[in-house]
Amino acid sequence: MNGRIIVFLEGKKKEGLKKSTGALLKAACLLSRQTGKPVEAVLMGEDPKQYGEEVLRKGLNCIHYIKSAELKDYDVHRYAPAFYSVVKDLTPWVIMGGSTLLGKDLFPRIAAMFSVPMISDCQKITFEGPGLKVVKACFYGKKQAELSFTGNPPYIVTLVPNSAEVEIEGQEAAVAEGTKEREIEYIAAEEPKGRLVEIIMKETEKQDVLEAEAIVAGGRALKEKADFLLLEELAEKLDAAVGASRAVVDADLASPEMQVGQSGKTVAPKLYFALGISGAAQHIAGMRGSKVVVAVNKDKQAPVFNYAQYGIVGDVYQIVPEVIRALTDLDG
Amino acid sequence: MRIGVCIKGVVEDNEGSKWVINTFDEYALEEAVRLKERDEKTEVVVITVGPKDLREMLYAALATKADRVVHVVATEEGMSGFGIAAILKSVVWQEEIDLVLLGKQAVDNASHQIGGLLAGLLDWPQAIDVIELAIEGDEATAHRLAEGGKIEVIRARLPAVIGASKGLNEPRYPSLRGIIAAKKKEIKEITLEELGLAREDLYGIKVERVFAAPEKGVCKFIEGEPGKAAAELVRLLREEAKVI
Numbered sequence: 001m002n003g004r005i006i007v008f009l010e011g012k013k014k015e016g017l018k019k020s021t022g023a024l025l026k027a028a029c030l031l032s033r034q035t036g037k038p039v040e041a042v043l044m045g046e047d048p049k050q051y052g053e054e055v056l057r058k059g060l061n062c063i064h065y066i067k068s069a070e071l072k073d074y075d076v077h078r079y080a081p082a083f084y085s086v087v088k089d090l091t092p093w094v095i096m097g098g099s100t101l102l103g104k105d106l107f108p109r110i111a112a113m114f115s116v117p118m119i120s121d122c123q124k125i126t127f128e129g130p131g132l133k134v135v136k137a138c139f140y141g142k143k144q145a146e147l148s149f150t151g152n153p154p155y156i157v158t159l160v161p162n163s164a165e166v167e168i169e170g171q172e173a174a175v176a177e178g179t180k181e182r183e184i185e186y187i188a189a190e191e192p193k194g195r196l197v198e199i200i201m202k203e204t205e206k207q208d209v210l211e212a213e214a215i216v217a218g219g220r221a222l223k224e225k226a227d228f229l230l231l232e233e234l235a236e237k238l239d240a241a242v243g244a245s246r247a248v249v250d251a252d253l254a255s256p257e258m259q260v261g262q263s264g265k266t267v268a269p270k271l272y273f274a275l276g277i278s279g280a281a282q283h284i285a286g287m288r289g290s291k292v293v294v295a296v297n298k299d300k301q302a303p304v305f306n307y308a309q310y311g312i313v314g315d316v317y318q319i320v321p322e323v324i325r326a327l328t329d330l331d332g
Numbered sequence: 333m334r335i336g337v338c339i340k341g342v343v344e345d346n347e348g349s350k351w352v353i354n355t356f357d358e359y360a361l362e363e364a365v366r367l368k369e370r371d372e373k374t375e376v377v378v379i380t381v382g383p384k385d386l387r388e389m390l391y392a393a394l395a396t397k398a399d400r401v402v403h404v405v406a407t408e409e410g411m412s413g414f415g416i417a418a419i420l421k422s423v424v425w426q427e428e429i430d431l432v433l434l435g436k437q438a439v440d441n442a443s444h445q446i447g448g449l450l451a452g453l454l455d456w457p458q459a460i461d462v463i464e465l466a467i468e469g470d471e472a473t474a475h476r477l478a479e480g481g482k483i484e485v486i487r488a489r490l491p492a493v494i495g496a497s498k499g500l501n502e503p504r505y506p507s508l509r510g511i512i513a514a515k516k517k518e519i520k521e522i523t524l525e526e527l528g529l530a531r532e533d534l535y536g537i538k539v540e541r542v543f544a545a546p547e548k549g550v551c552k553f554i555e556g557e558p559g560k561a562a563a564e565l566v567r568l569l570r571e572e573a574k575v576i
């Protein structure tokens with residue numbers, strides 16, 4: 001059985017590869033060991049080689065750098081054709097990437113170009129017999145489905161960032177008797193009909209809840225915008241992102257991209273703090289995949305406690321500063 | 333201009349309850365109606381793929397200023413996102429749609445696939461996760477939510493696919509007049525065969541089994557005054573849960 005395992009890797013300018021690429025590479029290397037198929041990474045951008053050294057340490061079979069000034073900023077109209085033009089010639093068996101905001105945008109378009117189905121937000125990927133099996137959440141996170149591909153490759157999958165279940169045993173490095181490196185200068189065959197014309201930045205760039213390993217989320221218990229500063233302080237201690245329930249987003253105390261839940265983002269961090277959040281079904285649907293949930297609520301009957309491992313019945317305004325203090329003591 | 337709004341029927345929480353429009357598709361529908369209000373010549377065609385008993389939901393969609401419905405009668409069961417997108421593509425061609433609006437994802441399985449798949453299959457430009465949209469002539473300008481609250485502005489020549497996110501608009505409640513008018517509007521039912529699609533092409537993914545998501549177990553309540561409880565929580569997160 002030939003075919004290659006292609007992993008799309010995302011970097012973050014100064015910080016190097018995104019954290020979520022760790023689990024992705026582990027999953028790819030595990031598949032590689034089970035199948036004997038090579039793992040090859042694809043990096044794209046204006047200067048994709050800036051992550052080269054870091055990827056080289058992962059011991060993959062090959063790294064493809066797709067380079068172009070046009071790929072400086074992510075734009076699906078440029079990224080999808082560039083990725084497709086290179087990967088189609090690599091006899092891909094599996095194509096995988098993170099279900100990050102970028103991945104969610106890019107992969108469906110790539111699947112259409114390959115004319116194959118894809119499975120998004122996988123929590124687990126295993127190789128069984130000749131095929132690939134994955135597990136993903138469905139029905140508002142209340143259920144999970146085990147799915148397999150029945151058609152011809154490539155099989156396109158995206159992995160939930162930090163999904164508790166993505167923790168795969170073993171080291172990252174696969175085979176690698178020396179990694180091949182290949183640079184491709186990409187020139188678009190035609191001018192796309194849509195394009196990115198501007199990026200409007202936030203004053204301060206914050207971690208996105210979708211990719212954070214820990215999330216500190218606030219609910220209606222919070223009365224003012226300024227109260228979120230308290231959550232930010234806690235988040236900083238935990239290297240967490242700040243999330244919010246819909247109630248506080250609707251009240252304009254938090255911005256829309258912070259919303260977790262059925263009509264917001266579906267997240268699966270290692271640690272989730274639900275602070276003054278009642279635990280409505282629509283909120284739970286978005287955070288049920290979290291590994292460890294801590295709930296603080298003054299109402300002992302709040303449903304959120306049914307989904308938490310640790311609970312404190314109390315006032316968030318009293319508890320949160322104490323948690324920050326306890327974490328500071330730990331540092332000291 | 334003819335706008336196609338793709339809507340998905342979802343069953344709310346408790347099993348057996350009725351079909352409702354996927355929340356994100358409601359934003360798409362509202363946006364289409366607003367475009368129609370700006371330009372009378374615009375026609376809004378609601379497109380759905382789903383089982384036969386979606387009538388009530390479709391009347392709810394028509395109670396807005398949407399003009400008519402094309403309902404591809406097929407059970408979604410086991411169909412891949414690719415399959416759905418392939419069906420929608422056929423309808424979009426058949427109906428000569430100029431602009432597709434749909435929700436960025438379905439609330440039940442949150443797959444976030446159809447917009448990008450459909451745009452890719454049609455080879456149309458796309459903007460998914462859109463919170464602001466302007467159409468000027470045959471050009472669309474869309475603001476989409478990117479990482480960490482950054483906003484990416486996409487400009488596309490129509491035809492295009494736009495995936496609506498929360499924040500695009502505030503869908504209004506249908507008026508009594510709208511509800512009455514809805515019953516007189518056309519709901520065209522078509523089959524996969526009529527679209528010239530073979531069922532096999534629409535799968536490619538097999539559901540092996542579905543099971544309940546793992547339970548979290550019993551919540552451990554940490555008692556004591558705030559300072560003590562917080563310190564104990566931090567200890568447990570470190571030593572027991574090993575997450576910090």
Ligand SMILES: Cc1cc2nc3c(=O)[nH]c(=O)nc-3n(C[C@H](O)[C@H](O)[C@H](O)COP(=O)(O)OP(=O)(O)OC[C@H]3O[C@@H](n4cnc5c(N)ncnc54)[C@H](O)[C@@H]3O)c2cc1C
Binds near residue numbers: 220247263264279
């Ligand atoms: C179609 C649809 C989609 C939806 N999508 C989402 C979604 O994506 N995300 C989402 O979150 N919701 C969503 N909702 C809304 C959801 O049903 C709830 O209304 C919402 O989650 C409630 O937010 P909350 O928990 O912050 O507020 P509340 O339910 O009001 O809960 C506040 C909690 O804080 C506690 N509290 C108050 N003060 C304090 C204090 N000082 N200290 C400690 N605890 C305190 C209270 O005991 C209470 O439990 C959706 C609803 C619908 C109908």
